[in-house]
Amino acid sequence: MDDCQLITDAQGGDTDAFCELVARHQGPIRAYLAALVFEPESVFDLAQDVFLTAHNKLADFDATRDLGAWLRGIARTTALAHNRAAARRTRREHTAAQLALALAAEREQAPDERLTALHGCLRQLAHNRPEVLHLLEQRYTHETALSALARELSIAEGALRVRLLRARQILRHCIDTRIAAEP
Numbered sequence: 001m002d003d004c005q006l007i008t009d010a011q012g013g014d015t016d017a018f019c020e021l022v023a024r025h026q027g028p029i030r031a032y033l034a035a036l037v038f039e040p041e042s043v044f045d046l047a048q049d050v051f052l053t054a055h056n057k058l059a060d061f062d063a064t065r066d067l068g069a070w071l072r073g074i075a076r077t078t079a080l081a082h083n084r085a086a087a088r089r090t091r092r093e094h095t096a097a098q099l100a101l102a103l104a105a106e107r108e109q110a111p112d113e114r115l116t117a118l119h120g121c122l123r124q125l126a127h128n129r130p131e132v133l134h135l136l137e138q139r140y141t142h143e144t145a146l147s148a149l150a151r152e153l154s155i156a157e158g159a160l161r162v163r164l165l166r167a168r169q170i171l172r173h174c175i176d177t178r179i180a181a182e183p
Contacts, residue, residue, distance in 0.1 A: 007063040018058070022051050025068060029075050036079035038086055041147050046082055050075045113179055121174035132167045139164060
């Protein structure tokens, strides 16, 4: 069966026809995405996004047109959005790293109660929440890449970012609580 007939069937609600279209086009779409994105480990997720978008817009597609070209257009838009988001994340992380370095340099010159509180909180995390401490150490002490750490934990990068945010919030709350408790 040709793509035109499969598209018509899929537009009529035949999920098997759409699955066949995905099977036929997923290899070329993944290869196309791999050439466009900065993070090759994201290709499979992006390909899923492409086919989800295609499925949602399939009713508007003209079955006589080239499906591959249409899917590549969706893939291009998806890849560009992904690359923009990745660039924003990189800029934010770079800014945060610069701030952390500046704060560390400042603390080396004049240690304060925040540094003492930080050490106490890290000891407390080691005892009460070792998984949180491990996550912070891997990312910030060993400078493990987000993608590698996400693979190690078998979670998506977005989920890892949320975990890191929560870990930093736990640490910040602990530090603030210790400082407020000091006379």
